Amino acid sequence: MSNDIKNRILGPVMIPDKKMLRYHDEIGFYDLVISAHAIEFYRNKFHSDNKENNINIQHTEKIEEGVRLTDSFLINNDDRQSLPIEFQDLPNGTWMIEYTFDNPELLVQFENIGLRGFSIEGRFTIEGEDGKKYTVHENFKRMNKLSDLLSFEIWVHGGGSEDGGRKEHGEAHFELKEKNTRRPLGKITMPSLDLWLKSDFKQRIEFMTIQNKDDISKKDKKGMVRWLELNDNENLLMCHKEWNESNKDNKRAIMI
Numbered sequence: 001m002s003n004d005i006k007n008r009i010l011g012p013v014m015i016p017d018k019k020m021l022r023y024h025d026e027i028g029f030y031d032l033v034i035s036a037h038a039i040e041f042y043r044n045k046f047h048s049d050n051k052e053n054n055i056n057i058q059h060t061e062k063i064e065e066g067v068r069l070t071d072s073f074l075i076n077n078d079d080r081q082s083l084p085i086e087f088q089d090l091p092n093g094t095w096m097i098e099y100t101f102d103n104p105e106l107l108v109q110f111e112n113i114g115l116r117g118f119s120i121e122g123r124f125t126i127e128g129e130d131g132k133k134y135t136v137h138e139n140f141k142r143m144n145k146l147s148d149l150l151s152f153e154i155w156v157h158g159g160g161s162e163d164g165g166r167k168e169h170g171e172a173h174f175e176l177k178e179k180n181t182r183r184p185l186g187k188i189t190m191p192s193l194d195l196w197l198k199s200d201f202k203q204r205i206e207f208m209t210i211q212n213k214d215d216i217s218k219k220d221k222k223g224m225v226r227w228l229e230l231n232d233n234e235n236l237l238m239c240h241k242e243w244n245e246s247n248k249d250n251k252r253a254i255m256i
Contacts, residue, residue: 007101008070010084013118014039016093032126033158036093042120043095047072055099066103072096150220152185153177156242169252172243176210185241186210188224190239192256197233201225 016036034042046052052069073079075087075094087096097118101107127133157168157176172190177183191199191207199207208221228236239254247253 007104007107008098008105009101010071010087010098011118011122012087012090012094012098013097014042014095016091030128036074036091039093039095042122043072043074046120066106067099067101069097070100071098150223152216152220153179153182154224156190156239157246168247168250171254172240172256173211174239176216185216186213190243190256191236193233193236193240196228196236204229236253 014034016034016039019031019033052072053067073096074092075090076092081089082094083090087094090096101110116190123135125133125135128237153176155177157175173187174190175187178185188208188210191204191230195207196204204225205221206220208224209215228239243256245255247255
């Protein structure tokens with residue numbers, strides 16, 4: 001988002017042909033892709049249903065006052081150069097909106113809690129690669145709560161000095177634990193970034209194999225891979241960092 005103009009925030013709502021990771025109870029994880037034609041339809045419906053000022057923060061039920069829509073348009077070649085530089089590479093058909101905050105306290109709240117974008121709520125019908133249609137309630141925001149979607153929890157543990165602390169050892173790894181009870185389910189070796197980047201999706205799924213114990217389902221393996229891949233492998237790098245920092249004084253652990 002951009003707030004170069006005082007009390008105004010501009011940003012994209014929908015970007016055509018961009019893969020967005022989603023989850024559905026029937027089909028599991030999937031990539032949602034919206035065409036430019038569909039985005040134009042949703043934009044027109046948004047305005048025809050008079051939804052412009054039904055604004056909430058973090059998808060709560062409270063409708064905020066003191067903020068109003070002041071612009072809504074689809075990017076094309078004619079207006080591209082007038083956009084802030086961070087938006088000039090977005091594809092044609094991207095839906096942009098601008099809101100003006102008449103309530104400065106709301107704008108401060110918006111900025112302080114680290115919100116980074118707009119999203120649209122609604123009930124939609126999606127079609128899978130097999131042609132089957134599904135109804136979903138979609139808010140078009142990034143899926144990042146892995147623990148809500150898998151049947152177990154994922155931990156990255158560390159160790160202290162040789163005199164005390166947890167005696168983690170060996171290569172970097174994830175520890176899987178049963179939800180609620182925290183019963184250990186096993187370990188999965190953490191792939192290096194170099195190996196990860198050289199591997200395709202099928203190979204990455206194979207990396208998510210528990211060592212010397214009953215394995216997890218292929219559905220959960222796909223979920224872990226999708227989560228680790230998010231935002232240019234941001235979560236994988238986060239796990240690497242956590243392992244290295246937690247084990248910096250642990251001579252039995254191998255850094256990654």
